[in-house]
Amino acid sequence: MVSDKYTTYFKDHSRVKDFAGHSSKVHTVAWSCDGKRLASGSLDKTACVFTLEKDRLVKENSFKGHGDAVDQLVWHPSNPQLFATASGDKTMRVWDVRTAKAAATIQTKGENLNITWHPNGECIAVGNKDDLIQFIDTKTFKAKGEKQFKFEVNEISWNNAGTNFFLTTGTGALHVLDYPKLSKVDELVAHTANCISIQFSDCGKYFAVGSADAIVTIWDAVEVMPLRTMSRLEWPVRTLSFSHNGRLLAAASEDHIIDICNVHTGEQVATVPTDNPTFSVAWHPSKLLLAYTCDDKDKYHKDLGNVKLYGLIKE
The missing domain is CATH 2.130.10.10 (YVTN repeat-like/Quinoprotein amine dehydrogenase)
Incomplete structure (x- = not known):
């Protein structure tokens, strides 16, 4: 199974490295x-x-x-x-x-x-x-x-072709606008609570939505139809990122883990433990290398401005 391959990979290459760059938390x-x-x-x-x-x-x-x-x-x-x-x-x-x-x-x-x-x-x-x-x-x-807009707009993104403009909203729906006319094309009822984050895969096949209901939905980007859901996190899903090959999705929130799943099955293939809520995740465009940032503090409760890397850096 594909899951087994990635599970073994991350088990063998599960290093986390910290790099300082800021004087306060990184968003x-x-x-x-x-x-x-x-x-x-x-x-x-x-x-x-x-x-x-x-x-x-x-x-x-x-x-x-x-x-x-x-x-x-x-x-x-x-x-x-x-x-x-x-x-x-x-x-x-x-x-x-x-x-x-x-x-x-x-x-x-x-x-x-x-x-x-x-x-x-x-x-x-x-x-x-x-x-x-x-x-x-x-x-x-x-x-x-x-x-x-007369409703809460959270995150925004064009599709890969640049023909449609997507909004995650406070109504639990995903709004799709034609671009550049900005006329409404569709309103997709995606979640039972605020839709927060949205991310398109580089391969153009998928996009994912993270919600305040702690659920991640993976969608077919061509047909604009939901494919599967993941509900392993317990807090609002604030950040998402697809791997370069479109096979993995990282999702994070105030949970003290980053969930990495197999896009094709929804199965969890790895977790990255964190001591604090995660603000942002980003897969490298050609490596299985995940950058992320958390709400870290030192022993004096001062915010740390660190960036972290997870995975195999040198390939």
Whole structure:
């Protein structure tokens, strides 16, 4: 069985390594499209970029400028030099790893919570606490449109083709909009409580939704139909990530584990023990290497700004 292969793999390569980068807790982590860099965003108002070198992460640069926490970040889908950050300071910033100064600072209409980059790289969507989503043209770095919602919007994402725009909502439903018209295509009743997180697999076959009901649903991304559910976690599922081959899904919450399942069967193939709630998980784009960040504290109860890696680093 596929499950047995991965269970054996993680049993043999279940190392966890910590890497310091921030002075306070880390909210978000993401890999560049080529897998050579990992970026993190923190409560300390900075973003850090690490370089993956053999068996470790080496801090390359710290990116300063935001006036509030960096709550979420996203890399350009095809340019490994660029990434964008969303902050509660009512700005969205685009950064080039070759310089510490922001390549662009875009004033937004609210305190930003989520951000996603269109698959063709030409637009960034950023959502705020008032459930307003703005669409930023990456050629002019100016807003090209916006959409206000009358319900709670949590996480946002385009599908892999960039033709549909997905919203997880506080109603327990998943809203699908046509892009670029932003007209409603579908409303999928996905969960019995708030839908929080959404993630599309790189292979284009699946997407997953995590909910406040502590359940993860895996969907067929082409037919937009639910395939299976996982209910091993006990707290709202705040973060999800598919492995590069689309066969594994990592899910995490306030539980003190990260659940890794076989996408095809829903069976658990590994767990990563954590001492604290997990904020963000991200599989490497070509290795079975999971980056994640937790609400860690030292013995004096001070927040730690660490990024962790799980799996086999050198292959």
